[in-house]
Amino acid sequence: MPTFWFVIVLFILAVVLNRHRSKKADTTWSSVARRSGLQYSKPGVFGRRVITGEVGGFATKVDSISRGSHKNRRTFTRWRLWFPQSLGMGLQLTREGFLSGFAKAFGSQDLQVGDANFDQDVMVKARSGKVHEFLTPSRRFHIHRFLTGGGRRKITDSGIELERRGLERDPARLRSYLALMADLAGHLVGPADDGGYLSKAIGAQESGDLTGALKSLQSAPKPDAASRVLEGEILYVGQRYEEAEQAFDQAAQQRPDDLEAEAWRDRAHARAAGQEPPPIPKELVEPVADVPPPPLPDVVADAAAAPALCEALFGAGVSSLETNRIFEDTYQDEKVSWRGIISSVDRSSFDLVFGNEPFTKVVIDVHDVAKDGLLSRMVHAVIKMPEDEQEALESREGEEVAFTGTLTRCDPFMRNLFIADGGLVNSPG
Structure with a gap:
């Protein structure tokens, strides 16, 4: 009998807690809607929370949805924005991933635009050849920044969609994603040319x-x-x-x-x-469901540690902020002795990272963090080597080499690791 009453008490506590959390979520969503000039509709018995209205001149909607059944039922929060009219290209832009790579293997068409960073990270589908004209350098930049963020994100002819697991209870994030999507929409339906500034900068x-x-x-x-x-x-x-x-x-x-x-x-x-x-902030640490974070290697000096370090810094679900934190806390100023393929060799007389003394800048492909084998998300080592080795190094472009140096900086956006005091093992000359 005591067990029966214990179960009853637990059930009542669970109901009370659930109602309290529901009221708190209602207050948060209602406050966000009011501050943003939008409308909020409370959920019915089996209904959904819904925020509707216009942000930046675009029709928007935020709602909570459920998928699955019984024990597998899950709640998601979904942000949607609609363009004033269809782009008319049969456009679908999503982030490259395991499923997109699997689809490619079976003939699903992924258009390439000739931008290595964009093509590596974004899957492009379209029925119209105008998509290449539409995807200007400026638009590619803003699309890339959006799609490589957390959650499930998609851009189509009709608008933009973002979905995250769980009921969103953070007011800052509810507002932030609405503003982010409206800003992106302005770039997609507005003027296409930015004067080439972004294109040159990204290159x-x-x-x-x-x-x-x-x-x-x-x-x-x-x-x-x-x-x-x-x-x-x-x-x-x-x-x-x-x-x-x-x-x-x-x-x-x-x-x-x-x-x-x-x-x-x-x-x-x-x-x-x-x-x-x-x-x-916890709002910017994006959990990847059912995928544990890669372990951080304790020793990074030997060549065998390079792949693990690259996965820890640039693997799926790791934001640029988190990449920066991990690098500064764990790997900055560490000595390395790695291997890779020489991609390019140039002379430099002034550099934001390495200073204003002349040197030879060598870019080496270190590790591909793509998971499916069909895509490429290469991590590069950008290495400062002696000025007088330029000619000898140029003759070895495309070769696999062993090199040493000190990890000094990290560029999360381009997956570049800057290495000072570099040199080849058994370097020529």
């Missing part, structure tokens, strides 16, 4: 030329919030923390609900003051 950044990337970004007459964040990240990698803080602050002012810009600003502010950066 330079991909090759490890952060100085050239920064120069291009800072020459833009009207940089948007996403461009400011990119500028701030580059300045942060170059340890110009005060300037990085200013760039992140300008991004946060342009898009007040941008949690990423605010978190980067706080990290840059702490570094500028000679302090340890604060923890990354």
